[in-house]
Amino acid sequence: MRSFRVGTGSKLLIAAVVATCSFAVASATAHADEWRTTSSLLGDSKYGDNFQRYDYVNPDAPKGGTLNSTVLGTFDSFNPYIVQGAPAAGFAQFGGGLLYDTLMEQAIDEGSVSHPLVAEAYKYPDDFSSATYRLNPDATWHDGQPITVDDVVWSFNVLKANSPMYNRYFENVTEAVALSDREIEFRFNQKGNRELPKILGDLVVLPKHWWEGTDKNGRKRDITRPTLEPPLGSAAYRIKSFKPGAEIIWERVPDYWGAKLPVKIGRENFDTRRYTYFLDDSAAWLAFVKGGFEDINSENSARRWMTVYNFPALQAGDVIKKEFKANSRANMQGFAINTRRPLFQDRRVREALSYAFDFDTINRTQSFGLNTRITSYFMGSDLASSGLPQGEELEILDQYKDQLPPELFTQEFKLPVYDTPQAERKNLKAAVDLFAQAGWVIKDGKMVNAQTGQPFSFEILDFRQGAEPTINPYIANLRKIGVGATLRVIDDTQYVNRVNNFDFDMITAVLPQSDSPGNEQRDFWSSKAAGTPGSRNYSGIRSPVVDALVDRVIFAKDRDDLLAATHALDRVLLWNYYVVPQFTRPDVWLAYWNKFGIPDKQPTYLGPDIDSWWIDQDKEKALAAKYKSTD
Template sequence: MTAHPVIGRLLATALMLAGLAGPAGAQSEPAPPAAGAGWVHAVTLMGEPKYGPDFRHFDYANPDAPKGGLVRLGTQGGFDNFNVVVSGLKGDLEGGVALLYDTLTTESLDEPFTSYGLLAEALRVAPDLGSVTYRLRESAKWHDGVPVTPEDVVWSFETLKANSPFYAAYYQTVAKAEATGPREVTFTFSETGNRELPQVIGQIRVLPKHWWTGKDAQGRPRNVTETTLEPPLGSGPYRLEKFEPGRTATYTRVADYWGRDLPVNAGRNNFGTQRYEYFRDGTVLVEALKGDLYDFRVENIARNWATAYDDFPAVKDGRLIKEAFPDRGNGTMQAFVFNARRDKFRDPRVRRAFNLAMNFEEMNRALFYGLYKRIDSYFYGSELASSGLPEGAERALLDAVKDKVPASVFTTPYRNPVSDTPDAVRANLREAVRLLREAGYEQREGRMVNKATGEPLTVEFLEFQNTFERVILPFSAQLKLIGIGTSLRVIDQAQYQNRMRGFDFDITTGSWPESLSPGNEQREYWGSAAADKPGARNLIGIKDAGIDALIERVIFATDRPGVLAATHALDRVLLAHDYVVPQWASNVSRTLRWNRFSHPAVLPQYGSSGFPTTWWYDEAAAARTGAPR
């Protein structure tokens, strides 16, 4: 399960060189979420919720945090859209627009897989997990004072599912939503036993039906299927105050926000103003931080972390704080991704040859200052990652699909090539050439060509950040040694989005963040049904019966050991196909911030720093550093 995943790879690209922590340790076995229970305040996949129905605030939030002040967040690119319905299909969505909307539930960041009521005060799950009913809070209101109704929830569900490829896939087994009481909404599923669905549907961003089906200030009917720069009506803690298209958007805290006194909101949403500042180039983003044009940066480029800040006067005198926070409870796959829809990438031997050609060890030394480790799992950094050879329950799952998965999953643990010596580099390149020959290629005059057609094997790396050039060029040099021609095209963010939606690429960088509760999103990541769906997260184009079967075993696992066994099996099969060339990761989130803020003594276990959600503006620190502009 992932919380509000973003279609495409724009958000994930910000994770370039990002790190994930190691296994979170032993976990208790979960019961199906509140199955057969009456109304409950929370639902979890892991035992019992940490916080009871009378809790006052999350432990990682300070209910006495002062309110007010400004925080400025920097982001790369631009925006021309405030409509979340067509996000990933049309236009570039403004990043702060999520602040406008509340969801049925919200997740705790110090326990895995637990959701507490936000718009909904309670929920009730059917004994067979075939439906869930949410009861809305009577106090829930839109910013115009109109109550949030079951009709809003039903309309939001139907609109998102009809117009968003991601939500169409994510909610594909949610058959219908209907108002079943004055403040009740029931979601009926087309399958039973899917323990995650009640929580998945709780993440839905509820939109105001009366606003979207009404008219704008000029009397024109609004169209939810089109982009808009009209500030939307929301129900959340902030409203959009002003903006300059593509450059900046300012959100102000709603003084009479209906949910300000809820326990789930105590000590959260403390800033009076949140402003998003846009910059076209990653290099400019670094300089803008130094110029005090925004306040907080997650530094995902090792070179910058190692060299760009230590001599900067503001870092030396403590006005700009450089701090790493541990990342826990997550997993990821970040990689060079092949478009397997193209003939030249259909053979796994060709894909493996590319991995053999990449010299990660030299890249890590020369470019990354030794800060990274090679990713070797689609769930890297978590207990969900496979290792060794399959045993026990995992082996039984794989035996059941033995005729649909590569034989190597039973005999050979996945390992990335290691190029730590000149001899190892040469051996890997020789093995790459051997595999390419087996796949129907041969070298002619220094070029790798198809034996049958004579067509040279060439690839284009497609990116939208110039920072990738420094890692792709050495990879390209290695590929050239075995006769593979390469080129790099860096295009603007809008063009990149369009090409990703249409799967118009050879190789790009993809990233799939994973929670400790994999589930329905796996269909969208790797499932056959998503392979040809425009805008889907199955960038690779995987259509594989064995993988489809294992995805279903992950989704319908009934306890934690079952989740682990099914996820390990799925991970092992994905790796065996060599769909990607894995990149690299760290186990910390490296950050820089202007010293104007404070945070609770306890940080969220699974939320890294928790910035800016539970932080606040510190007047005393800001007085020493200087007020933000």
């Protein structure tokens, strides 16, 4: 599985998390080493073998108009595939974003399904030792040159060399070899990884001839460095104009080669996509309320959703407030504890920190009871562990019994509950006791190391101006037991750079999962990722047990085996307290200016597909007249 954003800024989070899976076979009608197009790794796709278009789109949706979005922070690069620089909105660290197409496109409305894009088909042998992709002969770059097998081979090599995400995702892919002018074989160093042939379709294809050429000043381009020269692309949009760090405008390519493909029919309808940058959330909010800078606001705060959406345009019906179902939104969101710091290397300390987080009071007093506490890294699916380990899961864990907390085998994992006035005292006392076991004591009101006198203090790093309602109550509880926690809010670019280099004590991290985890688990938890800048192993986990369990997940033989391996991995992660879990919600909350035409139904797997919306010119003109919009 891999999750990524498609052509959005930090304020527009929908139509973004797309998943593949790590086991099972493709369509039951397909045989080994047979060319496959649309297929599902969890059984047949609902579209069968004759996918024509998504069933929720309007195939006659008109093209035109502008989608305005705001983004927090700034940008200084059009190269998202390296650790350096802050990529502009519309680019994606994984996937093609607005500019590039991938070999296949993961489905918007069902999990573990891919449809043809640059590649029209793929195949693999019985032992899953390789995968071969066949290119669509119509695929071209914006300059009219065809997308070639050389582009694919070159892209694989440079991405694996320079992108931490692609490097770990395709760790077991040893080489890409051109077999003919349309076929590329990807060879693996291990057999039995049932996910790997499929997820090669996630490979973004870059233009070799452009990147190996020179710019208008005769300087040779360098894929390993940031750039603000608009790159050549292949997808539905290209950069029209930009103001460094402040604005980027994308325009739809009128002769886009893939416009008639099934995955594109009725989608990508906006002629222009404009992203305006703001330095803080308050300014971005005012821009949305005013109109003309942001057309769709994705809201993550229950408190804000219930209290601040009462401005005149919304009351007049010119802004619509709506909840959309998103069945796949469950994920791990929590305070990631950086165990690279000596302060956090004792598991008892990390457990103590979890006792100080009062989710229940925050949910009751600030979130109107709308959030649900996260209790698993695979929340909301049958992959989440529960009860005590048994059966195959227990057999897996027994192999590492002497390396795991004894409680893992005898107690059901439960997070502290703050449901009574007495609960706070009970939970904070448990935290103090755990600190004491780890060698920390309260002296003169401060938690200090019993031997050295070092105070226990740390910083929670964030880039959101609205982070205080969740973080400040946690800090207040920590201070009640002498722990000196502070919140530091910095700009988006500094935040990304510091997180990429693991220069933090604690951050709020979101780790999305799918119904079938796979190679991306290395990026989340592996020892190798812990030392690789740009990885999502934010907690710095270096555990031989976790490494072994990740491989067990990746090489699961069937669904039952995957469930057992994932339950075991989930349980080990939970009992080591690498994260203080926060909360989740199975909905997407959107407020949008009433300028859109929207299909009657929207997908419920990922939530609304904004690319299937279009500008209603009559509505847009009415809004412009009423509010003197600058759009």
